[in-house]
Amino acid sequence: MSFIDGLTKESQIADIGCGTGGQTMVLGKQAPGSITGIDLFPRFIELxxxxxxxxxxxxxxxxxxxxxxxxxxxxxxxxxIWSEGAIYNIGFKRGLEEWRKFIKPGGYIAVTEAVWFTEKQPEEISTFWQAYPEIDTIPVKVTQMQAAGYLPVAAFILPKDCWTDHFFKPQVTAQELFLKKYRGNSTAEDLIAYLKHEAVLYDKYGDFYGYTFFIGKKI
Incomplete structure (x- = not known):
């Protein structure tokens, strides 16, 4: 929040793709103003x-x-506008461009995006990430932010434990329950196999990619 100034108790904030609001509650305790969380799933909004x-x-x-x-x-x-681990659903470039109109002049956008930390990556992990063609390096993402009409304010890499402790580890129990519920379902088994493979690849290649926070100011 140190990169974002000018917020007051009158400020209007949106958390796009908020899920059940874990990060939103933290934001609500650190930032003044009113926050509206938006998510596609009614059960998430209920929680x-x-x-x-x-x-x-x-x-x-x-x-x-x-x-x-x-x-x-x-x-x-x-x-x-705040969006953690969610803008990929609409696309980084598209999200920056389409959401800009909702932000006041001088207002901010803060989003996380998966990026490459190096110009070249091992073939195995590069092939895996072909499923998300928008993944690119930090300089490319900063350039996209600038082209969308923002002054790039900050870009910083999130610690590995944001992915390991808050994404992969909580999945373990959920995956076991999911497989138990859908025992014998090949589609369910393939999904869990994919998620487990993703965790193995991150453990192996986590120095080559990860999440970065991008903060821009509308100009």
Whole structure:
């Protein structure tokens, strides 16, 4: 939050692709203003609002069911758009371009995106990531942000444990329960095999890629 200035209790913030709101509740405790979380799945929003209640943030934080392609905001309504681990659903470049109209002049966008840390990568991990063709290096992403009409303010690599401890490890129990529920279902088994393979590859090649936070100011 040290890279984002000018927020007050009157500020309007949106967390796009908020999920159940784990990061939103942290944001709500660190940033003044009102926060609206947007997610496609009603169950996630139900849990989001329950989490806001338990965190004592219901006066400032609320969740709504919605899509990234059709956000429920007026033009230049928002002081900050926040999106952690979600902009890939619409695409980094497209998200920056389409969401810009909702941000006030001088407002901010803060998003995380998977990137390459090196210009060249081992063939095995490069082939795996062909499923997400937008993955690229940090300089390319910064250039895309600038071209979309933002002043690049910061770009910093998130620690590995953001992926290992907060993504892969929590999946282990969920995967076991999922396989138990859908025992004998080849589609379910293939999905879990893919997720386990992804974790193995990150353990092997985590020095070549990861998530980076990009912060831009609308100009």
């Amino acid at each position: 989001f609002n329950q989490n806001a209640l338990e965190a004592g943030l219901t006066e400032r934080v609320k969740g709504l069911v919605g899509t990234m392609e059709n956000l429920p905001f007026e033009e230049e309504e928002l002081d900050l």
